[in-house]
Amino acid sequence: MQKELLSAYIDGEQVSNELTDELCRDADLQKSWTAYHTIRSVMRQETEVLLGADFTAKMETLIAQEETRTAEPLVSQPSAQEVDKSPFAHKLKAWFAPMVQVAVAAGVCLVAVIGVQSFNSAGGTKDAPDTPVLQTLPFNDSVQEVSYNAPSKDVVTSDQLEQKNKRIGAMLQNYELQRRVYADDLSLRSDNSK
Numbered sequence: 001m002q003k004e005l006l007s008a009y010i011d012g013e014q015v016s017n018e019l020t021d022e023l024c025r026d027a028d029l030q031k032s033w034t035a036y037h038t039i040r041s042v043m044r045q046e047t048e049v050l051l052g053a054d055f056t057a058k059m060e061t062l063i064a065q066e067e068t069r070t071a072e073p074l075v076s077q078p079s080a081q082e083v084d085k086s087p088f089a090h091k092l093k094a095w096f097a098p099m100v101q102v103a104v105a106a107g108v109c110l111v112a113v114i115g116v117q118s119f120n121s122a123g124g125t126k127d128a129p130d131t132p133v134l135q136t137l138p139f140n141d142s143v144q145e146v147s148y149n150a151p152s153k154d155v156v157t158s159d160q161l162e163q164k165n166k167r168i169g170a171m172l173q174n175y176e177l178q179r180r181v182y183a184d185d186l187s188l189r190s191d192n193s194k
Helices: 002-010 017-025 029-042 057-063 080-085 087-121 158-193
Strands: none
Touching: 002 087, 017 029, 080 087
């Protein structure tokens, strides 16, 4: 708790005379004070060299002085060839292979049964007649739109189609009459200009 108060004291928070007096008396708090100020200086990049010029040399000598240890395994593991020669492995394979086959077959059967049951229960009520899965015939004798929610006002009836054909025929007839009238008029003008 004192180190948390010391950190807050360094940051300018919770400054009290009691903590200042205790800092002056306690050597551990003074070491922490120095360490916190060093950390703050490094984090704020206020100092160029913190570790000193001989830091790498010191680390090199410490690493060279350290003794190397090799870890010895407590129990040696058998090699693959030793496992293949083991009678226990042969017994285990002879017993395990059929069990795996049975487990795979049981899993496939389980998935098939659950799939059929869920497909049959999705049909709704039990009184509903059986319907084929893929119905290729339309619901009635006429061809339906791709979207069943298409508005019926946009569907062209045979009467509307006949009326459109009559209007197109009338426009073509009118165009042909105008072309003949103006063609005769153009031919008369070309004869007069000569």
